[in-house]
Amino acid sequence: MSALTQSTPGAAQSDAAPEKELRPPSYWPFVVPALVVVLAIIIFPWVFTIWMSLNEWKVGSSTTFVGFSNYLRLTSDPRFIEAIGHTLVYTVLSVLLPLVFGTFAAVVFHQKFAGRGFLRGIFIMPMMATPVAIALVWTMMFHPQLGVLNYLLSLVGIPPQLWVFHPATVIPSLVLVETWQWTPLVMLIVLGGLAAIPTEPYESAQIDGANLWQVFRFITLPLIMPFLFIAGMIRMIDAVKSFDIIFAITQGGPGSASETINIYLYSVAFTYYDLGYGSAIAVVFFLLIVLLAAVMLYARQRMVWTEIASDA
Amino acid sequence: MTPRQIIGKIGLWLSVCVIVSPAILFFLWMLSLSLKFEIDNAAYPPVFFPEHIAWKNYADVLASNRFLTYFINSLIVTGGATALALIVGVPAGYGIARMAAHKSAIVILIARITPGLSYLIPLFLLFQWLGLLGTLVPQIIIHLVVTVPIVIWIMIGYFETTPMELEEAALIDGATRWQVFRHVALPIAKPGIAVAFILAVIFSWNNFVFGIVLAGRETRTLPVAVYNMISFDQLSWGPLAAAALIVTLPVLLLTVFAQRQIVAGLTAGAVKGG
Numbered sequence: 001m002s003a004l005t006q007s008t009p010g011a012a013q014s015d016a017a018p019e020k021e022l023r024p025p026s027y028w029p030f031v032v033p034a035l036v037v038v039l040a041i042i043i044f045p046w047v048f049t050i051w052m053s054l055n056e057w058k059v060g061s062s063t064t065f066v067g068f069s070n071y072l073r074l075t076s077d078p079r080f081i082e083a084i085g086h087t088l089v090y091t092v093l094s095v096l097l098p099l100v101f102g103t104f105a106a107v108v109f110h111q112k113f114a115g116r117g118f119l120r121g122i123f124i125m126p127m128m129a130t131p132v133a134i135a136l137v138w139t140m141m142f143h144p145q146l147g148v149l150n151y152l153l154s155l156v157g158i159p160p161q162l163w164v165f166h167p168a169t170v171i172p173s174l175v176l177v178e179t180w181q182w183t184p185l186v187m188l189i190v191l192g193g194l195a196a197i198p199t200e201p202y203e204s205a206q207i208d209g210a211n212l213w214q215v216f217r218f219i220t221l222p223l224i225m226p227f228l229f230i231a232g233m234i235r236m237i238d239a240v241k242s243f244d245i246i247f248a249i250t251q252g253g254p255g256s257a258s259e260t261i262n263i264y265l266y267s268v269a270f271t272y273y274d275l276g277y278g279s280a281i282a283v284v285f286f287l288l289i290v291l292l293a294a295v296m297l298y299a300r301q302r303m304v305w306t307e308i309a310s311d312a
Numbered sequence: 313m314t315p316r317q318i319i320g321k322i323g324l325w326l327s328v329c330v331i332v333s334p335a336i337l338f339f340l341w342m343l344s345l346s347l348k349f350e351i352d353n354a355a356y357p358p359v360f361f362p363e364h365i366a367w368k369n370y371a372d373v374l375a376s377n378r379f380l381t382y383f384i385n386s387l388i389v390t391g392g393a394t395a396l397a398l399i400v401g402v403p404a405g406y407g408i409a410r411m412a413a414h415k416s417a418i419v420i421l422i423a424r425i426t427p428g429l430s431y432l433i434p435l436f437l438l439f440q441w442l443g444l445l446g447t448l449v450p451q452i453i454i455h456l457v458v459t460v461p462i463v464i465w466i467m468i469g470y471f472e473t474t475p476m477e478l479e480e481a482a483l484i485d486g487a488t489r490w491q492v493f494r495h496v497a498l499p500i501a502k503p504g505i506a507v508a509f510i511l512a513v514i515f516s517w518n519n520f521v522f523g524i525v526l527a528g529r530e531t532r533t534l535p536v537a538v539y540n541m542i543s544f545d546q547l548s549w550g551p552l553a554a555a556a557l558i559v560t561l562p563v564l565l566l567t568v569f570a571q572r573q574i575v576a577g578l579t580a581g582a583v584k585g586g
Contacts, residue, residue, distance in 0.1 A: 027489065030407030031416075033400040034464060041431065041457050042423050048434035108327045119328065121571035125335050128567040128574065130518045132535040133556035136542060137342045140549055148341060148358050180334055185578065192579040241427045244520045248539055265429050270525050275433055282430035289425050 049279045057276035070280035079256060079264060080281065084288075087240060087260040090171055090178075091292075094239035095232055097179040102186025102231065103224070107216065109187065110194040124184040131181070135248035138177050139164070142249075164250050167257035174258055177245050182238065186231045193227030194220070229300050233293060240289050261285050339564070345553035346370070353549040369554035379555070381530065382537040388448055389533055390516040393455030397463045397512055402505060405467025406493055417468065420461045428521045431457050436525060448531050454522045459512040466511065466577055470504030471497065507577035510570050514563050534559045 053070055057063045074080050109120055126134070141149050142163035150160040163173045201219045210218070243262045246252065252259035252267070259267075265285060269278030313321075345353060349366045352359040373379055408416055431454065439450040474497065482492045523536035532540070538559050541552055567574060 027407040027411045029489075030403040030493065031411075031413075034404030034460065037396075037400050037456060037460055038419055038423075041435070041453065041460075042419065042426075045431045045434040046422075046426070048437075049430055052433065104327075105331045108324065108331055111324055113324060113328065117571060118568075119332050120575065121568045122335055123332050124571070124574065124578075125339065125564055125567050128514055128518075128563055130520075130535055130538075130556075130560040130563060132518075132520045132539050133560040134338075136538065136552060136556045137338070137345065139542070140345060140553070141341070146354055146356060146358070151356070151358050180338070188575060188579050237425055243428070247524075248520070248542070262427055262429060265427070266521075269429065269433050270436075275437070278433055279430075282427065282433065285427055286425065286430065289427075293425070 049282055052276055053279035053283050055276045057274075057279070059273035059275060063276070066276070070277050071284070073277065074280060074284060079259070080261070082256065083259050083261045083264040086171065086258060087262075090175060090242065090258075090260055091236060091239040093172070093175040094178045094182070094242070095235045097175065098183040098186045098235055099228060099232055101179065101183045103190050103228065105183060105187040106190035106194055106224075107220065109191055124188065126181045127184045131244035132248050134181065135177070135245050138245075139249050142173060164258070165254060167254055170250060170254065170258045174246055174249065177249070178239065178242060181245070182235060186235060189231040189234070190224055190227050193224040197223045229296075233296055236292055236296060237289060240292065261288070342553055342557055345549055346557050347554075348550055350548060350550060366550055369550040370558070372551050373555045373558060379537070382532050382534050385448060385527075385531060386517060386533040386535075389451045389455055390513055392448075392452040393459045393516050394509060394512045396452070397456060397459035398505065398509065401460050401463030401508070402467050402498075402501070403493065405464050406471050406497055406501075408464070409468050409471035417465070420465055423457065423461045428457070432522065432525050439526065445526070446528055446531065450526045451522060451531065451533065454526065455516045455519060457522075458515050458519055462512050462515060463508040466508040467501070467504060470501055470507075474500050503573075506570075507573045510566060510573050511577045514566060514574075517563055518560075 054065060054067060055063045056066045056070075105123065109116065109123070141147050142165070144150060144160060144162050144165060147163070149163065153160065161169055164170045197220070201223075202215065205215050205219055240260075241262055242260065243266070246258055246260060246263055247266070250258045252263040261281065262285070265278055265281045268274050268281060344360060344362070346369055347365050347367070348359060348362045349364060349368075352362045352364075352366075407413075435450070435454055439445050439453075444450050478500075479492050479496050482496050483489075487495075518535065519533075520535040520539065523533045524539065527533060527536050538552075538555050541555055
């Protein structure tokens, strides 16, 4: 059919017409209700957010058009700039740690053993459980005097920590929760990748007498790279936006030591009710996520090219 | 078994223990906290197995009539948002899959990347203007931000894998598109709908950020209610842990019993809302 259309463009039109008549009603009616919903709750908020970001818009007072001054204000807002730093540190750690642990877990769950399905169900419980409920229990576990974590540390001779109650340890402690919570998602994605690997390379590796690490490093890892990349991308998008855990455990504190962009956005919009400025933060925040995703895509492409180059 | 195989077996089981213990120990500790009296919860070194079990913690949480209100609120918001999402999302997934309109999935991708808070600012103003803020309606509507993309995304994937032959045969026999969808495509898609339903329910039930902004005293959902308990009851860990466990228990049970569907859905779509 496509060959025909290419060779005789004139005939193609008369060809396509009867085909359309054969199936008169299209599939559009199926999509329209969802389209209306998406327009109302996703597109409209976006357009409105961009409009609000160009206005001085505080709840209870009149709005005035101010152009880009909300955006200019961002560049000299120390709290915002600090929040970018916190977000980046939090995100890098919350992507890398689950990737490492999740890959290990996936390799283990790829083996056959009794009760695998049930244990996999247990393993993914942290990511499905209600984040606020989890955050509450972690807060109790982080308690410097009565928390179980300091007790566990004391068993192996490590002095008690202040965890989320000290500016220096708050972000690593929150990353611990985030890693505990989201390692299962990485595991599931990598597990899907492992299922797609052919068995031949493993057979020949066994004949060659490769050890477990060599098999993983030179066969498994290169083959699951695309899946690790997808997992890393999803993890990045979620970690940047992380809200429930941080808000419920520290609310950005102590001081502003764990205030990420999302937490700061909440304060500006719904504590100070400065909706215009909050909208500007939301727009910049979204662009930052897109930028991070683009950087990851670019790095991935560079990596593929160097792999090909080193092979050649 | 050769010694090498035995070592392999031991290594495997050790690894399995290491991997699942953070989850198991955490939830056991949560259970332990929720079943202890304050004197045990404030003890150092911590008490792991209490001598006296404080069932009272659960009774107290369940007995407070506010908790029942919040539970019903959660049911209405999650139920409403999931039902609406299935009603609009399943046909949409079907239409997009059949038209092969993959570019429309970009909107879902944007929804996936957008921080939940950026929906809240304009919709908060809209609901305020419509005078809906004291009701559950704003929360049902805004939870669609979570549930609709999940349902559409999973249903596109599902309908793409169902065979076209039956549908084409029905079309030739003179059935309308709607009849084909209703009587041919929909029955086959039941497992996919189950996956979409389960994931939409879980992520809507767990949602917190929309509630803290939109919920008033009477319209809180359970995650918001539990969060509000923290600030007032900083030192009564037993009832707090009991409340937290009750909130997340439905989701945990669903995870264990529908483990296969959840894994299938997450691996295919890898979507999460909010």
